[in-house]
Amino acid sequence: MLIIGIALLFFSLRKPPTKDLILIFLLTSFFSTFLGVIVVEEKMLEYPISFLSNYFSSSILYEYLILPVVCIYFYQATYYSRYPSIILKCTLYTAFLTIIEVIFERYTDLIKYHTWTWIHTFISIFFLFMFIRILMQLINKQER
Template identity: 65%
Template sequence: MERAILWVLFFIGIVLLFFSLRKPPIKDWILIFLLNAYLSAFIGHIVVKEKMLKYPVRFLSEYFDESIVYEYLLFPVVCIYFYQTTYHSRYISIVFQCVLYTAGLTVIEVVLEKYTDLISYETWTWMHTFISTFIVMIVVRIAVDIINRLGKE
């Protein structure tokens, strides 16, 4: 059952990625995707190595201890949509939307942790997920804004 869920999530991620890259500025979307994947993989690797959580069923399990579907595809794609929906927003709206996106991802993770073998919390909690997801999304949002401002100078 877990493998089927992984394949469905992978397919959803690919479809969402395709649709997220259909409108300009594509360079921003790719930059967001890559920055988010880098940060989430970096944090995910540390968390798994410290045995705070584990992924009993995952793609390429002989090569990766982390969830590559989430860290390299789903979370970066969600971050693209977050940036797109906050592209012209004010700071308070950006923070509010980030809380909403983060809450949605956290709820999905908690449900998957409770009812599947895709993720297993050891010392990790939903609050760790919420805080780390929020921080990564805000950091990526700020970094891309800074890069764009510097590029205009």
């Protein structure tokens, strides 16, 4: 997952506006880490096998790399879109990530749900992506 995440990050930053993409990456990392720590510390879910598990209780590969990179691709896919299209694309990106997480939860030891469900994942990712998209729109509007 580390290699896939780094490769996707490399390819995602090749399109302009690079400033926006780096900001999206950092904002998504910040907010997902904040939410991820709360969820893990409240024991809603756990990551029995994770990268650098001696130092982090949450999944740093997911929160610092995979999710921010997917958010960059979502932003690029919706850069010229109107709100109905943005909502549809956000739903598709969110559904993809949720399905992958459910597969990992059922068939691997990478994630284990306690009180957390796939619905929580879907809703949290959807609102995070929409929040980042609207925030970037406001930042770019203010910049102009």
